Amino acid sequence: MITKAKDDFRRSDDKILFMMMVNQAGDVVKVSVLDNKLQNKQFLNMFKKNMYNLKYPKAQQGDPEFREFILPFGVKTEVEFYG
Numbered sequence: 608m609i610t611k612a613k614d615d616f617r618r619s620d621d622k623i624l625f626m627m628m629v630n631q632a633g634d635v636v637k638v639s640v641l642d643n644k645l646q647n648k649q650f651l652n653m654f655k656k657n658m659y660n661l662k663y664p665k666a667q668q669g670d671p672e673f674r675e676f677i678l679p680f681g682v683k684t685e686v687e688f689y690g
């Protein structure tokens with residue numbers, strides 16, 4: 608599953624491929640960057656830190672203790688010039 612996600616990511620315009628682990632309460636407990644196409648490591652670290660602020664829906668009765676998600680993230684930058 609991770610290999611296919613990495614292959615798809617390499618062919619896409621997305622900039623970050625990451626995996627998140629979420630507990631039954633919906634809190635993000637782990638974020639791992641699997642691959643990225645960014646030059647700015649500071650942005651990557653800030654992105655990773657802010658992912659812990661996400662809140663997912665609570666798990667249903669009988670769901671596993673942790674849920675894992677592999678997600679791509681696209682970064683779009685717009686620059687406006689004035690003058």
